[in-house]
Amino acid sequence: MSVSVRIPTILRTYTGGESEVTASGATLADVIDDLESNHAGIKARVLDDNGRLRRFVNVYVGNEDVRFLDDLATPTPDGTQVSVIPAVAGGC
């Protein structure tokens, strides 16, 4: 499964400045592993020491936050857009 991954500014040091890269994997966990194999260091920025998504990073498969889906087990069908975005706040 080939997917496109949007990379936030603070992780572009790992992708040679690229804002979007391709990766493969049947699930988000697989995609992150594949990203790590091509862009060493990126996995430790996105996942914590327990292998879970860091609290302040939001990952979207398509337009849906994976926390509303199956988290790291969320399927990533061929052609899916994956977006990694720092959590930001608005409102009060």
Add this chain to the structure above:
Amino acid sequence: MSAVVAEQASTPGTPGTTDSTSGTPRLREGAFGNATSLACRECGHEVALGPHYACPECFGPLEIAYDFPAVTREEIEAGPANIWRYKALLPVPTDIETSPNMEPGFTRLLKADNLGRTLGIDNLWVKDDSTNPTNSFKDRVVACALSAAREFGSKVFACPSTGNLANAVAAAGARAGIKTVVFIPSNLEQPKQVNSAVYTDSLVAVNGNYDDVNKLASEIAGEEDGWAFVNVNVRPYYAEGSKTLGYEIAEQLGWRLPDQVVIPVASGSQLTKVHKAFQELIKLGLVEEKPYKVYGAQATGCSPVSVAYKDGVDAIRPVKPDTIAKSLAIGNPADGIYVLDICRETGGAIEDISDDEVREAIVLLARTEGIFTETAGGTTVGVLKKLVETGQLDTSLETVVINTGHGLKTLDAVSGSVGPVATIDPSYAAFVATGLA
């Protein structure tokens, strides 16, 4: 604390120009007052002052670190009757008053004896931020964000917003002569849309909820150079503006802290910053140290922080919002975990109420104190009432409740439940027949 990251270091220079080797903006001397760096609230990692908002190590939120000088009450009191009286405690230059801005702040702190009697609270105050220039507390944070955008030489001033922020950004941008582009959910209350569109020709309605709009803004901020999204890439500066609510409450009480304060929670930023303000005032010796309780208010239709508080857990499960309190409708609150910490540590609580209770509270505040609040304020007053009824709030202690914005922006919330008590012919007899004589 680690050393300030070299690759993000900025050097003094002409605002708006960019260092050719680092790609970061050159800053003029003193551009951010007594601010020294940005520090990650999670891991302590530091980066140099710049348009950065997420920690490159752990994605945690970056916050302003300061080296505060000695500040006296007299120096503050000699300042202007707006937030710039606290400029020594904000990431703004000493000449901030010379730049066109909306001059928000120093809003009224009203003794609310009528509401207090109704609720059974001995000593109650309302901090009424509906009297800011665009009728919400957002003018405070936007003023600080505008200063940062100006110092970074930004070409576009932008935000994703649930309404109040869009109003404030559009107005402040107009006054400052900087292009604004504001993004809102397309189902936003019509008055809030008009209140933005009147100031800018670049209001963009997005099909989705606030979290969708926020995601879009984050992506644009990562792609477009020269865009200052007030609550995204200049968020550390923006958020500091909420501290002025805490400073003002203390100063207006005669330089002392209240015993209890009730604050609405959307992302949780305002609550954390009011607490930060109280702590800074203690640290600087401007008020006496004392215990105080912080309470958070949410609408049940979007209450992930209240749910986590009641469940006794530290993790906040995001939700899909469904409430009339749209300015509180943030399903994935970035500062939620800090709200939990603060409310628990200070002995406060977090509570939520239904939309019907929000409507009732709007009318209650209006009919007891003559203050017409928006749905977020209704949520806060309604939660105050519930905290009393459930015994979670000590009614003998001095309490401040924050009203974030004006009810004219969310008129629809109550327009169906209030109106003429009677429609009569213009005769005295008809009036007497109403029973109001």
